[in-house]
Amino acid sequence: MIKAIKGTKDLLPSDAPRWHYLESIVKNIFSNFNYKEIRTPVFEVTSLFARSIGEETDIVGKEMYTFEDKSGTNVTLKPEMTAGVVRAFIEHSLGAQQSLNKLFYISPMFRQERPQAGRLRQFHQFGGEAIGSASPLLDGELIQIAYDILKALGLKDLTVKINSLGIPETRESYKNLLREFLKDKKDKLSEDSRKRFDKNILRIFDSKIESDQKLLEGAPTLIQNLDEESKRDFELVKEYLTKVNIPFEVDPKLVRGLDYYTKTTFEIISGSVGAQSALLGGGRYDLLVEKLGGKSTPAVGFAAGMERILLACENERSFPIRENCIDIYIIRLDNNLESEVSDLASKLRRHNLKVEFDYLQRSVKAQMREANRMKAKITLFVGGDEYSEQKINVKDMYSSVEQIIKIKSEENDKIIIKDIRKFLSQVRQQCGWMTTKGKHCKKYAQPGSKYCHWH
């Protein structure tokens, strides 16, 4: 049996409602803040990522899906979105048409890591990028968008962490301070942290090893050593968050791995997923546009892991999924009426009704079971005496009330549509089929029940 590649997952029909729900919230909230969607190719020239994310990072160093295409071009499946967005921004001179571009995206990403809970080789991110302004209002705005999306999904166990990395000059001098501080303790650091000491000393703060953290006690923090402008901007970000009621923690250890960050960085972590607890992360990247060959343009953005978010939602049972009901199931009473049933279904479907019928020549009982399973609001019975009198039996599946209605006038089919619609809307009103408050749907939507989508 051929199986999906390691670290990739099929999103099956039963998963689709959750994803649609998440995507609709993302689109809605971004749209309230007037962010426009951008879609860039899934693969790009490899050098784009090497230059933006940083040669030294693990992403570029060992996690990219890189290959030569038939023309010999070295291409890479995108491991993150910012590089591609900035490339598109520059290539299409978006900055010339509009001084500030507020963009969002939803897209698959690829990184060849060992899979684990909340980590896949093909995964999905949504995110936002505001390119063209250095205003800390945008830092705050993006954190607010991110936070509001997670809240809209019903998530509770969230922590917003923020920090500032300052500008490269102050960061370099701070690194020297830290190097000085740790110099004598280097031998006592873990092996990984010793590597970080040489490669990217700031990342020692990320170490999960207790002894490393102990050695860091009393270390100078980056945030105390910021330049005046970064300090002021950071204050403004905090002010923004306070005003919009977003609880946050200043975490001087929040370093983040991508080379292009400057000033504000942030992360939102969840206590309801596994070890990979960062649901999203982002920050300012004021130098990246210029580095990639554009005009010097400040920017800020974030990226959110959709699988991780959905994992947190499932663990917290944070939102119920509305049962997928159909409007009408047509029952065929005589097997030789197959084409009539199909014909009727086609007409109803063209009237924007969700209609299903049996394609397998099954018995009436089996058809009814199917109608019940699909949670049809009403069933139509086609056949028998009524049908020869141009009438059909309509049944409200919730109350079991049946009614004979005329199916055809001499002139056209419009009358039946009208009557069926009327019956359907009565059914909806009577028992609240369309809402989760309705008795029937309530039964099916109970979290933990076997009818619930959460498993």
Next chain:
RNA sequence: GUGGGCGUAGCUCAGUUGGUUAGAGCAUCUGGUUGUGGCCCAGAAGGUCGUGGGUUCAAUCCCCAUCGCUCACCCCA
């Protein structure tokens, strides 16, 4: 790349301290009177016990290898 755990039906899992035709629940299908669902009842279908070797009269069970899944480290969303 490193380390731990696990592979029995579509799903969730029993099982045999090695011994005849490998089980359950859920799901699926068919029935329970001529044209009616949910509950209930009856029946059916569905498994090379991950794969390949080895030990043995005999392996789903013991040993080895391999593959897959999973969790954690690294790193990151």
